[in-house]
Amino acid sequence: MIQVHYFARLRELTGKGQETLHRDSMTVSELLDWAEATYPGFGADTIQVAVNEEYALKEDVIHSGDVCAFIPPVSGG
Amino acid sequence: MIQVHYFARLRELTGKGQETLHRDSMTVSELLDWAEATYPGFGADTIQVAVNEEYALKEDVIHSGDVCAFIPPVSGG
Amino acid sequence: MKPFEIVETPIDIQKYSDYVLHPSAGAVTIFTGNVREWTHGVKTLYLSYEAYIPMAEKKLAQIGAEMEVKWPGIRVAIAHRIGELQISDIAVVIAVSSPHRKAAYEANEYAIDRIKEIVPIWKKEIWEDGEEWIGAQKKYPEKGVEQA
Amino acid sequence: MKPFEIVETPIDIQKYSDYVLHPSAGAVTIFTGNVREWTHGVKTLYLSYEAYIPMAEKKLAQIGAEMEVKWPGIRVAIAHRIGELQISDIAVVIAVSSPHRKAAYEANEYAIDRIKEIVPIWKKEIWEDGEEWIGAQKKYPEKGVEQA
Numbered sequence: 001m002i003q004v005h006y007f008a009r010l011r012e013l014t015g016k017g018q019e020t021l022h023r024d025s026m027t028v029s030e031l032l033d034w035a036e037a038t039y040p041g042f043g044a045d046t047i048q049v050a051v052n053e054e055y056a057l058k059e060d061v062i063h064s065g066d067v068c069a070f071i072p073p074v075s076g077g
Numbered sequence: 078m079i080q081v082h083y084f085a086r087l088r089e090l091t092g093k094g095q096e097t098l099h100r101d102s103m104t105v106s107e108l109l110d111w112a113e114a115t116y117p118g119f120g121a122d123t124i125q126v127a128v129n130e131e132y133a134l135k136e137d138v139i140h141s142g143d144v145c146a147f148i149p150p151v152s153g154g
Numbered sequence: 155m156k157p158f159e160i161v162e163t164p165i166d167i168q169k170y171s172d173y174v175l176h177p178s179a180g181a182v183t184i185f186t187g188n189v190r191e192w193t194h195g196v197k198t199l200y201l202s203y204e205a206y207i208p209m210a211e212k213k214l215a216q217i218g219a220e221m222e223v224k225w226p227g228i229r230v231a232i233a234h235r236i237g238e239l240q241i242s243d244i245a246v247v248i249a250v251s252s253p254h255r256k257a258a259y260e261a262n263e264y265a266i267d268r269i270k271e272i273v274p275i276w277k278k279e280i281w282e283d284g285e286e287w288i289g290a291q292k293k294y295p296e297k298g299v300e301q302a
Numbered sequence: 303m304k305p306f307e308i309v310e311t312p313i314d315i316q317k318y319s320d321y322v323l324h325p326s327a328g329a330v331t332i333f334t335g336n337v338r339e340w341t342h343g344v345k346t347l348y349l350s351y352e353a354y355i356p357m358a359e360k361k362l363a364q365i366g367a368e369m370e371v372k373w374p375g376i377r378v379a380i381a382h383r384i385g386e387l388q389i390s391d392i393a394v395v396i397a398v399s400s401p402h403r404k405a406a407y408e409a410n411e412y413a414i415d416r417i418k419e420i421v422p423i424w425k426k427e428i429w430e431d432g433e434e435w436i437g438a439q440k441k442y443p444e445k446g447v448e449q450a
Contacts, residue, residue, distance in 0.1 A: 008204050008276035009287040046289075050274070053209040069206050069274070073289030076203070076210075076234055076275030077187050077246050077266055085352050085424035086435040123437075127422070130357040146354050146422070150437030153351070153358075153382055153423030154335050154394050154414055167332070168316060177389050180338035183331065183410075184315070190328035190401060241325050253338060259411050262331075266403060 002026070002062055004035075005069035010047070014039050029058040031068060047072050079103070079139055081112075082146035087124070091116050106135040108145060124149050157231040158214035160207045160275075165235055170249035174229040179251035183258040185266055187246040189239045199280045203236040203245060206274040210234065213273040217265055221250070224264070225257040232265060234275055245277075305379040306362035308355045308423075313383055318397035322377040327399035331406040333414055335394040337387045347428045351384040351393060354422040358382065361421040365413055369398070372412070373405040380413060382423055393425075 002021045006014045032044040048071040049056050079098045083091050109121040125148040126133050189201050218230040231249045248265045252258035277288045366378040382394045396413045400406035425436045
């Protein structure tokens, strides 16, 4: 199981703060493709993925038990 | 009469915070020469003179009633 | 307080200034980012900030660590507030102490630049006629909005 | 408080930050110069500051006016404390608000540079083995002392 978090625009778009994917492993790229297919307008090409609170590369592999987060462009400060 | 103020090192050197010169007028240059002659070690070449709270040029003329101050190199901040 | 933290209540700058001050510090710089009412003619009613809190605090600490490498001898504290913020409220505070002032200015400015790059915090602007999540991809060029 | 003042009591940074903040300000920078205990291996016991008060306040206000010309839209407050200051005490505070952050940083740094050039304030350092009025002509190169 892979846990994913949604924030800001993505939280409003998906209507949820988090959900659980029943997958053993997938790449970051696959996760983004899944999100884009599941939630029209997701905008995966502008979004980074954090795995266990660190920015991940597209080719990194996510394993069951990892906590992921979609990070749209940040605007703190 | 011309009033003159001493600060910091000059206040300690002269032993006074201010004094009055009984002069009708003099240039800033003359005031510095007077101070150097009166107080050995005054160091007039490193000192600026303020007349009525504004920095003055060596050739500016000080008149009776003006308030002068010797301004050694500042070190605030 | 923690030196790198996300908070949900008003920010007291004195607390962060006190944290970074120590006997070898000759200079302290504090930056606050405040909610601005007018941005190029568009009136903001209030802002709403959201964060991925544990990662945001890790990234703030990472920025602090980067700063201490670049400017040895400095001490740093950073806090960012989330939730609804009204006009003039402090959204972010950066406090840096240093033996000498140049590093305190430079390091402080580095911190806010990095926060805007890597810390997972998002700002929603609420105007009289709408609202929008702000992000690097949304620069609203038609309104000429800039970040603070 | 006055926006440009010489004070004889401890400096409360919040007061100056509050003074410069207004609804169009998106950024506030605060600089404090603090009494540092160690300067290149020489231990300072305390400092004593003296000012030509009326002229010093005029010159602080002049610096503020220069800043507002160079960085339109900023608001500035500066205070310098005189008398005996202990380690970590604030000698000077500079608060600058601005719609955007770049001007707030730049203007603040300009202010401290100008203060060290033109404001009639003098610092005496008191060490364990002596004391000395510090000034531009006295850089103590043998000790390598720098200003904060």
